[in-house]
Amino acid sequence: MSKRKLKLAVVSDIHLGTYGCQAKEVNSYLKSIEPEILVLNGDIIDIWQFSKSYWPKSHTKVIQRIFKMMSSGTKIYYLTGNHDEMLRKFSGFKLGNLELLDKLVLELDGKRAWLFHGDVFDITMKHSKWLAKLGAVGYDTLIIINSAVNWISEKLGRGKISLSKKVKNSVKQAIKFIDDFEQTAMDIGISKGYDYVVCGHIHQPAMKTFTNELGNALYLNSGDWIENLTALEYNEGNWNLHYHKVKTELEQSEEEEEELMDGIPSMEHIYLSVVENVVGKSNS
16 A cells, blocks of 8 residues: 655544544554654543453554554654643653654744644633543443444434534534634634644644734644544645545455554564663663
């Protein structure tokens, strides 16, 4: 399979470790690109809902794919989100081409991009974290119910529907929250002189220009890999909001066969590499 060469790819809100995560599609997308820089913009591993009883092989393959990209020369920035906030205590950690940060500024062809997850603007996160965690569990439950509904709907020839999207698009408070989130991010981004403001968190893929009395900037949101299956891509001075095409069962089977020949390192090799690196740094 030929890979698309990119300057930068941004993915967020994969939520590995949850039932709603579309891990096979994440792996398929990552396998299709060859970026110089990959930004994992928060909520990659859902530590909030992590359970030893649920971690499918497809979720492991995503981790393996990321390590393979790292070993192949891709610079990877892991920016922490609220669902993987436990990693924030390790902010600044580096391992080869991997760097763990809370936020990031990149210069792209003479323009500056400000990248961060976005939960800092969520008032629920600031004042009622228990409510946010309860909402996350409810959202995951809704996704499970949605999967059952879609199975029946497809059998009846009516296609897929998204219950959570219908809820978000019909509840005025949800619409206002998204609008407020975007406006707050952009007012701060424009005041700081950034040309691009790149977020995740709200699971709403977007690419639009905001203007105020101080100037203008492009707002970009990478969406998620539970419902929208979206990523942001930058190449040759242009941004693109990429919508991943879901593979058929036959295409997925063919990809899995290719992976057997692809040389993805086993988790044992990955762990050994990490340990050797850490021990080497501590001894030097």
